[in-house]
Amino acid sequence: MLRVEDLSAFYGEAQVLRNVSLDVAHGEVVTLVGRNGAGKTTLLRSIMGLHKGTRGVVALDGQSLDGKSADKRARLGLGWVPDNRGIYATLSVSENLSLPPVVDKSAAWSLDRIYEQFPVLHERRDFPGTKLSGGEQQMLAMARPLRAGSRLLLLDEPSEGLAPVIVNQIGQIIRDIKAQGVAVLLVEQNVKFASTVADRHNLLAQGEVVASLDNDEFHSRTTELLEHLGM
Numbered sequence: 001m002l003r004v005e006d007l008s009a010f011y012g013e014a015q016v017l018r019n020v021s022l023d024v025a026h027g028e029v030v031t032l033v034g035r036n037g038a039g040k041t042t043l044l045r046s047i048m049g050l051h052k053g054t055r056g057v058v059a060l061d062g063q064s065l066d067g068k069s070a071d072k073r074a075r076l077g078l079g080w081v082p083d084n085r086g087i088y089a090t091l092s093v094s095e096n097l098s099l100p101p102v103v104d105k106s107a108a109w110s111l112d113r114i115y116e117q118f119p120v121l122h123e124r125r126d127f128p129g130t131k132l133s134g135g136e137q138q139m140l141a142m143a144r145p146l147r148a149g150s151r152l153l154l155l156d157e158p159s160e161g162l163a164p165v166i167v168n169q170i171g172q173i174i175r176d177i178k179a180q181g182v183a184v185l186l187v188e189q190n191v192k193f194a195s196t197v198a199d200r201h202n203l204l205a206q207g208e209v210v211a212s213l214d215n216d217e218f219h220s221r222t223t224e225l226l227e228h229l230g231m
């Protein structure tokens with residue numbers, strides 16, 4: 001579904017991604033694991049078309065996204081879930097859910113389906129964003145692109161700052177949406193969490209993919225791999 005090939009990214013003269021290649025199939029959960037500053041967020045932003053200084057190929061369903069704005073990429077099925085969650089604080093949960101335009105009618109989740117998957121959002125539907133817990137904000141941030149019709153979510157550290165019990169709930173949601181055909185490219189530093197939700201992993205160090213492995217191998221070599229990454 002998503003193909004990234006030889007992607008490099010720059011901030012001015014500084015190169016922060018080096019010839020990164022990876023892919024995500026329909027309904028697959030793939031991670032990017034790496035320590036702070038490895039380039040994970042820049043990679044997601046580059047895929048979404050939010051980072052301008054890039055070179056290389058990003059293609060969705062075989063179509064190059066070169067030159068396409070973030071808005072256009074969203075219309076083609078990419079959903080961006082930033083690490084700050086991007087909730088409109090003064091708007092209610094239901095307003096946050098109805099704000100983004102539906103980009104793909106056939107893929108868009110109805111409000112009923114959203115509330116079935118995220119019952120807490122139904123309970124809190126009239127609450128403003130400011131009154132939501134971190135976990136509730138994360139769920140709302142994930143629900144919004146599904147409501148709009150995204151088929152591939154770019155999730156930036158969804159477990160960050162959340163209690164273990166909430167992290168488990170987020171993990172279950174990722175498994176549920178995957179079962180419904182949604183693909184996920186997941187940035188994570190919480191390796192234990194990553195291994196409970198993902199099919200495959202890409203380890204990123206200093207802007208380079210240093211290993212790509214399936215979840216079984218990742219699981220059996222976790223300690224060694226994390227030492228290698230300095231995590």
Ligand SMILES: Nc1ncnc2c1ncn2[C@@H]1O[C@H](COP(=O)(O)OP(=O)(O)OP(=O)(O)O)[C@@H](O)[C@H]1O
Nearest residue numbers: 011012014016034035036037038039040041042043
């Ligand atoms: N706006 C910017 N201008 C210059 N350099 C930047 C900018 N944003 C990020 N960088 C640098 O690019 C590199 C990659 O940053 P990035 O945020 O993509 O890493 P990350 O793996 O997501 O880390 P983190 O988890 O800390 O966000 C880092 O060295 C960072 O200092």
